[in-house]
């Protein structure tokens with residue numbers, strides 16, 4: 001990836017990206033939600049969620065990222081009403097599930113589809129049989145079930161595998177069945193709890209593409225629970241970072257990526273492959289300028305400035321040599337997001353001049369270290 | 373072996389098959405719902421009734437820990453009440469069923485407990501009622517294990533049926549004792565044992581085959 005041509009970074013949404021319509025109604029509203037689990041034996045209750053407020057608009061894909069135990073699954077179970085909040089309210093499509101009778105709540109759960117990390121398919125049923133399950137539960141007629149199952153298997157690209165059992169399908173195929181099943185009752189909301197965590201990167205990408213297409217074609221609102229920033233980056237319009245049961249940062253994906261505020265968010269961003277330096281640079285990197293000839297600077301392009309020949313102008317202006325070490329453009333929240341790692345002379349005057357110039361251009365510059 | 377003796381052997385075989393088949397069927401009819409209840413009624417489960425669960429569990433355990441031969445004798449009044457007599461094949465079915473029921477209940481319970489809890493979570497998220505979860509998820513998924521467990525129950529019942537024979541219940545056990553032991557006819561004793569071995573083997577083979585057919589958890593060619 002050395003010395004790549006750096007394409008202009010457009011601020012306009014990419015073609016295959018459809019942002020949530022501004023002003024669309026929120027379908028999921030969490031208002032100061034808390035959830036504490038009473039311990040079995042004596043002891044203090046486990047607080048899984050505390051004072052969480054989130055509003056998710058119709059047709060939006062929202063990523064909820066957090067470490068193990070942060071309360072992600074609890075959040076999902078509150079949204080589909082399998083748990084009741086101990087404080088605050090959860091409203092989905094205008095209904096507070098916690099206030100309904102168990103019977104009414106069951107009816108409402110059919111409007112919320114759920115996709116699981118380990119697929120949770122019935123081993124004794126074929127792909128088609130699994131997709132049929134929610135329809136049988138809803139009491140649909142045989143003819144309607146068959147029609148709908150065929151439709152859904154077609155949608156997820158598994159028409160040929162309809163009579164295979166889960167044991168005869170790959171992980172990615174199983175998750176497609178899981179998604180088709182979740183969509184069977186035409187829900188407004190799709191909850192995905194670590195839906196790609198058991199899959200390899202390539203399969204993950206395919207599943208995420210499928211989810212993006214489902215949102216585009218069916219207008220389903222998607223809540224994507226994950227511990228991987230890559231997943232959020234790929235398809236989420238907005239992201240909420242959950243830590244110890246609290247939302248510590250929230251905003252449009254692009255903004256959170258370009259200007260993370262909370263340390264947890266930053267550490268999640270550091271796990272992205274694009275945030276990592278190439279090995280040969282990382283191993284040579286030292287913290288002090290002593291004896292080093294070059295300083296390594298990371299520059300982030302997030303706006304229209306990238307269309308200007310920034311680097312060559314910088315080199316001319318400051319009369320220094322600039323070496324490109326690595327570079328990458330990704331799509332984050334539907335917008336281009338560029339990261340460039342450059343080497344400049346290591347004397348403090350040059351380094352200061354470079355960072356000052358970059359900052360003036362509204363680019364984010366960060367000195368990562370020095371190399372000989 | 374003389375034709376008469378052979379006829380007697382055949383009849384005894386029929387009696388044993390009859391006792392075991394009826395006791396296994398009745399035991400399943402009574403034991404399966406009990407097993408489903410035991411598997412789904414602890415705290416936090418879909419039919420949560422922890423107190424009843426514990427009471428039923430205790431009764432099941434008590435029945436299971438009573439030695440069969442003692443059970444047969446202890447419930448004679450009850451047997452008389454149900455079957456009208458305390459000897460013969462029909463009378464033997466009563467203790468056999470009472471022994472089979474808790475056994476099958478535990479078999480069904482453990483088979484259901486083996487079902488991945490994630491499947492129950494998925495069904496609940498779909499809006500399934502507890503009854504729908506049992507019908508569409510738990511029973512179908514537990515079927516292979518239940519089939520194996522029922523095979524075990526049938527094999528045990530074959531053994532028990534020989535025991536009721538010893539107290540006048542008819543069937544192969546009865547024959548073995550009366551002819552093989554009391555009249556000292558070793559060839560009859562041998563024949564009885566041989567028939568029982570064939571029965572156990574067949575039951576096991578059939579059960580294994582059914583369980584394998586039902587089991588879709590592994591890939592097959």
Ligand SMILES: Nc1ncnc2c1ncn2[C@@H]1O[C@H](COP(=O)(O)OP(=O)(O)OP(=O)(O)O)[C@@H](O)[C@H]1O
Pocket residue numbers: 037038046047048066067068069070071072073074075227
């Ligand atoms: N039913 C329960 N009873 C008691 N404590 C619970 C229960 N469910 C969750 N918790 C606790 O709540 C906290 C949050 O759990 P949760 O499953 O929501 O985390 P998570 O973010 O989904 O983690 P992971 O990434 O490991 O799935 C944990 O401390 C967990 O132990």
Ligand SMILES: [Mg+2]
Pocket residue numbers: 072073074193
């Ligand atoms: Mg979880």
